[in-house]
Amino acid sequence: GAGVSQSPRYKVAKRGQDVALRCDPISGHVSLFWYQQALGQGPEFLTYFQNEAQLDKSGLPSDRFFAERPEGSVSTLKIQRTQQEDSAVYLCASSQQRGGETQYFGPGTRLLVL
Amino acid sequence: SQQGEEDPQALSIQEGENATMNCSYKTSINNLQWYRQNSGRGLVHLILIRSNEREKHSGRLRVTLDTSKKSSSLLITASRAADTASYFCATANSGGSNYKLTFGKGTLLTVNP
Numbered sequence: 001g002a003g004v005s006q007s008p009r010y011k012v013a014k015r016g017q018d019v020a021l022r023c024d025p026i027s028g029h030v031s032l033f034w035y036q037q038a039l040g041q042g043p044e045f046l047t048y049f050q051n052e053a054q055l056d057k058s059g060l061p062s063d064r065f066f067a068e069r070p071e072g073s074v075s076t077l078k079i080q081r082t083q084q085e086d087s088a089v090y091l092c093a094s095s096q097q098r099g100g101e102t103q104y105f106g107p108g109t110r111l112l113v114l
Numbered sequence: 115s116q117q118g119e120e121d122p123q124a125l126s127i128q129e130g131e132n133a134t135m136n137c138s139y140k141t142s143i144n145n146l147q148w149y150r151q152n153s154g155r156g157l158v159h160l161i162l163i164r165s166n167e168r169e170k171h172s173g174r175l176r177v178t179l180d181t182s183k184k185s186s187s188l189l190i191t192a193s194r195a196a197d198t199a200s201y202f203c204a205t206a207n208s209g210g211s212n213y214k215l216t217f218g219k220g221t222l223l224t225v226n227p
Contacts, residue, residue, distance in 0.1 A: 031213065042202050042217030043157070056211065091157060095213075101145060101206065103215065105157035 002026070004106035006092050012112045013082045021077045021109045025094030032075050033103060034067055035091040043091055049075060050098055082113045120203060120221040128226050133190045135221040137203030138183075144212040145205075146179055148188050151220070152199035160188075160201075165208065193225045 005024045013019050025032050031050055035043035036059075046065070048056040051072035060067070064082075069075040079086055089110050093103035121136045139146070148160045163170045163179045163186070170177045176189040190197055200222050204215040 033213075033215075035215075035217075040219070042204075042219050043215075045214050045216070048213055056214065059214075093157075098213075101162055102147075102159050104159065105149075107156040 004092055004094055004104055006090075006106040006109050008109060009107065010110050010112075012114065015082060015084060015113055017082050017113075018078065018080045019082055019111065021079075021090050021111070023075045023077070023092030023094075023106060025073065025075070025092070026096075026104055027073075029094035029096050029104075030098055031095040031103075032069055033093040033095075034075070034077050035093065036061075037089040037091055037108070039088070046077070046090075079111075082111075084113050087111055087113045120201070120218045122221060123219070124222045124224070126224040126226065127193055129193060129195055131193055133193050133197070133223055133225070135188045135201050135223070137186045137188070137218055139186075139203070139205045139216075139218075140184065141205075142208045143181070143205045144208045146177075146186050147204045147206070147215065148175075148177060148186075149202045149204060149217075150199045151202065157202075190223075193223075195225050195227045197223060198225045199223060 007022045034046040037043040045059040047067045049069040064080045066078045089108040091108045093105045095103045145164045147162045151157045161172045163177050174191045179186045200220040202217050202220045204217045206212045
């Protein structure tokens with residue numbers, strides 16, 4: 001079946017621009033996660049949704065980062081006024097259950113801020 | 115912040131050899147998971163071991179967990195060139211936020227044909 005998909009796969013933004021990254025989780029998956037992966041590092045947790053409810057946003061680096069999942073399926077991660085330090089791969093994952101032990105990851109969106 | 119630390123950072127072996135990677139972590143965990151990442155397929159879940167388990171097998175993979183030492187190891191037997199990838203351990207803490215995975219920096223494995 002279809003896995004987690006993300007778009008765009010690559011995004012180049014000028015510093016100060018706003019960007020929106022999309023995640024389509026596996027159909028029917030309750031839980032959705034966003035992670036940020038800097039070059040040469042492991043992924044770092046950003047935020048967690050259970051259906052449409054954002055239950056944990058403790059990993060969002062600043063108030064320039066905002067995530068939503070209004071209908072409990074597709075999610076969007078928005079970054080306002082991008083900075084060079086925002087350059088990273090943004091990974092989305094979903095899992096079937098609440099919390100969800102096994103997370104299925106998408107291919108990621110590689111963001112480069114110039 | 116990263117909890118897990120993989121060791122070694124990089125490993126190069128010949129096809130057919132075994133590869134062992136280690137992971138250490140700091141806090142009490144609910145479970146520990148290993149993931150593989152390469153440019154072609156993204157981050158793929160390999161195996162999960164719970165805090166009350168000591169060893170688990172899946173195909174050519176063998177994972178051990180020692181909660182007293184807060185460490186885990188991943189053994190890949192009879193390695194293949196296709197096993198070339200970065201391998202990450204990820205921990206889910208015990209307690210209310212056990213959905214949140216904390217990854218290490220990874221081990222880059224190169225399997226030479």
